[in-house]
Amino acid sequence: MGNRKCAMALDLVDDAGLIAEYEKYHREIPQAIHNSITAAGVVHMEIFRFANRLFMLMEVDDSFSFERKAEMDAANADVQAWEALMWKFQQAIPGAKPGEKWVFMDKIFEL
Template sequence: MQNSFKRYCKTMELLNDPTLIEAYKKAHAKGAAWPEITQGMKEVGIIDMEIYLFGTKLFMIMDTIADFDHDKVMAELVLKPRQSEWEVHMSQFQDSSAEATADQKWQLMDRIYKMDK
């Protein structure tokens, strides 16, 4: 049976500053993300997204529509309303360049194991 969605897992580092980490968590609390950002993700085919934190390491699970073309969509997403503004705002927390796009900051991970059914 073929999945009706694709799953991507990504990682990124935050700056090692407890105050900034708390602020990052607040920026991602339920209802805190800018509505334009969530709407833009939905428009390009991102069905669901979760972000987890361990120390300074972020781990993202992103579920998308089945025919999602990651590279094409990331280039489209950056053009959505307020996306570049959000990236600049988030860069104060992240261990990366302020000019980097979301796709440059979030590194795709390779799945190395899947449990047999």
């Protein structure tokens, strides 16, 4: 079937110091986090930022599902620690459900 793309958004706490620290963490993520992402079937991941708004583009293979990734993450202490640390910098985007971090974006155009 081939790889597919997923686009997601999230906001950061609107604080320049926290945003700089968040970017520093993402310049070199821990190997355990990298491994958990690729083991879930993520082939490529990019995160972009404008002000405190984040946009993530993931390319995933046929083995990937958000349910499977959530199960893998829940069983991984390193991922749980990383997510708890990242939540210090993150905040729910307007319109997100309670407890929801990254939200799906709908593709509305392709050229």
